[in-house]
Amino acid sequence: MNTENHGLSIGIRRVNSDFFLTLKASGKLTHEDYEIITPMIDSALTEVKQPAIRVFIDGTELDGWEPRAAWDDFKLGLKHSNQFEKIAIFGNKGWQKMTAKVGAWFVSGEVKYFESEEAALIWLSE
Template identity: 25%
Template sequence: MFTILPSHDSSTIVVEIKGEATGRDALHLDEYIEKCFNEDDKFNVIAYIKELNGITQQGLLKGMKVDAKRWKQFNKFAMISNKDWIKTPAKVGKYLPGIQVEVFEDREQEKAWKWMKQ
């Protein structure tokens, strides 16, 4: 489940991820982006990953659709988690064009926000 949290930066979306990522989560995030940003606006994402128990098939498909639709708008993506497995997808993200990806531990939240503003 994705929960959109308040952000102290208008160009950064803050989302908390717990449990299973679903198609409804992807649609909710896309609706939020559509409401808050114009089609050409760049934005950042900070994802607090508390626990991710999996992704439903609809979550994967709709998530990929949202990513493809919004790809040119993504700027920076910070994952904040103490889960070691998060580092692997982040390494892959470094090879994706047009987006910067970094992983931070829970205790490094301030460092993540500073990185967003660089």
């Protein structure tokens, strides 16, 4: 039996006195993954009163998106673009760095790519 592991997990991470929204992506994301995670992210961000959300995205296990899922990701980013102060993308694939640069065009806050989890968390805390 071949097991296909993919999806997004969402959480809150505290580093010293700073809190971050965390997303961990794994496998090749599908439209169905976004149908499940989008309402969770929408709900989590509903109560935020100011654009001060800092996000840590772990993409080290991400293999990419199906075409419709890539569109879902883009729409989700646009919907909440004004709520993000900083987004750190921790990854290990060259295309992720380019994705971070393109994503920065559509988000009001800063977006940076890191190959070091520690460096990403330090930048988010600054």
